[in-house]
Amino acid sequence: MGMRKVLIGLAAAVAVAIGLVTFLPGGDADASGKELSHSAAAAKLRKAGIGWSSSGNCSNRNNPHCTSFSGIKSGTISGIITFKKSSKCKTTITGGTETGHASGTFSHWNGYKVDINKTSCATSYIKRNFSSIGGGKWRSSSGNVYFDEGNHWDITYY
Numbered sequence: 088m089g090m091r092k093v094l095i096g097l098a099a100a101v102a103v104a105i106g107l108v109t110f111l112p113g114g115d116a117d118a119s120g121k122e123l124s125h126s127a128a129a130a131k132l133r134k135a136g137i138g139w140s141s142s143g144n145c146s147n148r149n150n151p152h153c154t155s156f157s158g159i160k161s162g163t164i165s166g167i168i169t170f171k172k173s174s175k176c177k178t179t180i181t182g183g184t185e186t187g188h189a190s191g192t193f194s195h196w197n198g199y200k201v202d203i204n205k206t207s208c209a210t211s212y213i214k215r216n217f218s219s220i221g222g223g224k225w226r227s228s229s230g231n232v233y234f235d236e237g238n239h240w241d242i243t244y245y
Contacts, residue, residue, distance in 0.1 A: 120160045122198055128156035128164050132180070135168040139180040151187025158184050160198040166231060166244035167201055173216075176208035181239055193243050202239045209240060 123131075125146050132139065143152030156164075171178040182188065182202030188195035195201075203209060213233045217225035223235040234241040 120162045122158045123156065123161055123164060125155055125157045128159050128183075131164050131168065132156075135171060137167060137171050137178045137180065139183070141181070141185075148185050151185055153185050154180060154183050155185040156183045158196075158198050159201075160244070163198055163201060163244040167203070167242065170242070174209060174212035176206060176212055178209070179204045182241075193245065199245070200241060200243050202236075202241050205235070205237075205239050210235070213240065 125148075129139075129146075139154050139156075141152060141154035143150060145153035146155050146157075147153045148155035148157045167178065167180065180201050180203055182195060182200075184195055184198055186196065188200070190196065193199040213225050217227045217233060220226050220232070225233045225235075227233070230245050232243045232245075234243070
């Protein structure tokens with residue numbers, strides 16, 4: 088019986104070591120990085136008390152004046168929910184996966200980023216709890232990057 092526990096423990100350690108098991112802050116069971124629909128992401132955000140706005144009052148991913156969550160990673164949604172819970176700040180998303188943002192692997196379009204309103208609460212929390220890495224950027228202990236872009240925070244969830 089003892090040998091079986093050792094083998095199960097060893098198998099679990101190997102799975103973690105080769106990346107078969109992924110855990111992200113917030114304990115979201117589906118924080119695997121899978122892409123969500125706009126409606127699924129919006130429902131999770133609404134349940135967490137996170138709002139969103141767009142200059143065009145729309146959610147069309149192909150319109151840069153909209154705020155869309157189509158194709159956003161579940162880990163990104165989990166990350167912003169964790170931020171809101173930890174910071175206790177009112178959180179409003181102003182940018183999601185819509186066109187019009189910079190390209191790249193960890194981009195808005197690819198589902199890794201959100202923009203939030205820059206409030207004194209969010210700014211204070213970020214600067215108090217994360218490490219400055221220069222250039223207006225702060226890194227959380229989990230590796231996410233918060234970039235002060237003047238009138239909003241651009242957040243990358245890895």
